[in-house]
Amino acid sequence: MFFLLFGLWILFNGQWTGEIALTGLVVCGLIYVFCWKFLGYSPKTEWQLARKVPRAIGYGFFLIGEVGKSCWQTIRFIWSPKVEVQPEIVSFHTKLKTDTGKVLLANSITLTPGTITVDIRDDVMLVHCLDESLDAGLEGSQMEEKIMKLEGGV
Numbered sequence: 001m002f003f004l005l006f007g008l009w010i011l012f013n014g015q016w017t018g019e020i021a022l023t024g025l026v027v028c029g030l031i032y033v034f035c036w037k038f039l040g041y042s043p044k045t046e047w048q049l050a051r052k053v054p055r056a057i058g059y060g061f062f063l064i065g066e067v068g069k070s071c072w073q074t075i076r077f078i079w080s081p082k083v084e085v086q087p088e089i090v091s092f093h094t095k096l097k098t099d100t101g102k103v104l105l106a107n108s109i110t111l112t113p114g115t116i117t118v119d120i121r122d123d124v125m126l127v128h129c130l131d132e133s134l135d136a137g138l139e140g141s142q143m144e145e146k147i148m149k150l151e152g153g154v
Contacts, residue, residue: 001046002032055150062146063108070112070134077114077131086132094123094144101151108143 009024010016035041077085096102106117106125114130 001035001041002028005031052150052152059146059150062143063111066108066143067112070114073134074113074130085130087128087130088132089118089126089128091124091126094125096123096144096147096151098151101147104150105144105147108147 005028006024009028010020013020013024036043077083094102094105096105102120102123102125106120109115109117109125109127114134116128117125118128119126
């Protein structure tokens with residue numbers, strides 16, 4: 001976090017001088033100490049978050065692929081005059097234990113065209129699907145498995 005703050009300091013100043021660098025080191029150091037003491041932030045937490053960055057980037061690429069596939073399927077529903085859409089609301093149990101993981105899964109489902117997460121209660125999610133074929137694979141999905149790996153499980 002310190003290096004990120006210092007990099008932003010230099011970037012926003014727009015120039016590099018010894019005074020700016022020294023002032024930036026002091027200010028960024030004070031902000032880092034403040035975060036450490038009063039916000040519960042620590043180098044250990046920072047290292048744990050840094051180790052998750054590659055998995056988060058991988059999940060981002062996976063999610064973009066899923067959005068693309070779902071977008072194509074939704075376009076087929078819209079443009080095909082022969083296909084009758086059968087909307088439905090389904091509920092399923094998630095294996096995710098943390099609130100962060102559940103919210104990430106719910107938002108990922110909502111980001112994919114044709115599905116919207118309506119409600120989350122404990123480990124049960126309620127999802128509206130544009131067509132009944134879109135509910136296949138919600139429970140125990142690859143998306144859920146990747147989020148579990150991102151959280152550190154599995």
